[in-house]
Amino acid sequence: MGERDETSGSGEGGGTGGAPLDGRVALVAGATRGAGRAIAVELGRAGAVVYATGRTTRAARSEMNRPETIEETADQVRAAGGTATAIGADHLDPDQVRAVIERIDAEQGRLDILVNDVWGGDVYTVFGKRLWELSLEQGLRQLRLGVDTHIITSHFALPLLNREPGGLVVEMTDGTAEANAEYRSSVGCFYDLAKVSVQRLALAQAEEMRDAGGTAVAVTPGWLRSESMLDAFGVTEANWRDAIRYQPHFCISESPTYTGRAVAALAADPDRARWAGGTVSSGGLAGVYGFTDTDGSRPDAWRYLAEVQWADRPADCTGYR
Template identity: 70%
Template sequence: MSGMMQLKSKVALVAGGTRAAGRAIAVELGRAGATVYVTGRSTRAMRSEMNRPETIEETAELVTAAGGTGIPVQVDHLEPDQVRSLVARVDAEQGRLDVLVNDIWGGDMYLKWGTPLWELSLDNGLRMLRLGIDSHAITSHSALPLLSRRPGGLVIEMTDGTTEYNSRYRSREGFFYDLVKVAAQRMAMALAEELRPLGGAAVALTPGWLRSEAMLEIYGVTEQNWRDATERQPHFCISESPLYVGRAAAALAQDPRVARWSGQTLSSGQLAQVYGFTDADGTQPDAWRYLPEVEHAGRPAGDTGYR
């Protein structure tokens, strides 16, 4: 689908498009021909509190190189005035908004896996809620009047984990993180109801075990030799590149029947089976089937049958 430039007349806003899934989604929307506004806090002139090297300018350049038009705009999505100015600019320059991807996060530095609530920093936990929930609500509040001006608008709320997986396993990974990721799924459900009478749709989308820039650094590998990390963590065999979820988002944006998914939480592995796309290596990893059936079940690592 992406090679057909089906989004050539469409405008997308990838909020939180600096790196990882957000960057890949922006690029794949661009590959399908879209004009993509890429927002975030990290620019070549300054870094966000995450203090990572990736920038919105780099993402926008990748969008343009892929065949779209990338436009970087520095925005702190916790600041309503900045978000309102962003949407006013999109309206003035394009007169439309067709796809909103809410991928704002930036809370990784506050994560402490497996630590009970009362042993966590309350300030850090509340900051995570602000970064991962408030930012999405603020962005949707400003952007949806423009997106809903035409029928067919799509909101993609980025989350972590399927509805089934999160109901069984996510809570063991931390009180605040669980709230953030489940909240994104609930936001998609609520927005689906509100957009339906206007001809729009909203979904939540999750990658699997994502080989983000930070994850590759944690394991001391690159995208080219990532399988070397399975010596340290055998279950990393089910991981996927950001390209995979980027292709999932682009497939949704190009689907004239995308409303059939509205209100649901979808995964890259699930959508690969429907739309026929693959990861960079030509496989179709399904992490959310693998994790409960293999890792949580205590079975030996191995991705046979899950790719």
């Protein structure tokens, strides 16, 4: 196997067949829905061979109890012109994760991109409660789902990823480094710790992959219009703006596709090591790489949250998307 070819992050040209990620192999761990699904689709659209894993299949649901399945994700990748394999897997089970990596090695002989997007902890998130008021059992489960899954996946995937120079790990988080420098009491201690921990995990992996010519970066979406978020507001992606009447600050929200485009652009950037160990946002990367959300805008949610919503100013997205 030769060293990975690097291409531009512009989304134009590159690779052996004209797509920027042609010849790359990606594992999106936690690709059943939301940002993970969109990342899988956009990596596939950009030419990568995508392996999409998750717990909810057409045969069984996870504790999230959502209808989206990992097979549907693979179908969406193929509909976008990509190549995808769906594998039902629980990333808390080392044997299942080992089997996923062994299958990728047997079928592809390489792994170029690992996206650690496993979560599933929303069902245990309780807003506005202090540590001693939260369920210890549920909080520890949230940490296992949000942190242990990432560690287990990287443990087995990194030897294959580091086989050749140029490997990329993307740790999906919630919150920029600046936002998470302050304790986010609204979401509770366990949630806060889970999201900060994977940012630190990106830093650790960036250091440990450096000698192998690889890098790791944490990526955060903004206010994501995931399937569950849309359901909570009683809207769809087509009419999401109707929710603004109930929550005016929802005007800054972004589609999962925006995050998918961010990760695809990052993966195709030959100079992505400039972000190594840090945390970047979908809005921040849009300003660098020039991609847009599905409506042609470039929402910068974290700047908006800091300067408008958290500053108790009236909702107004002018200048922020």
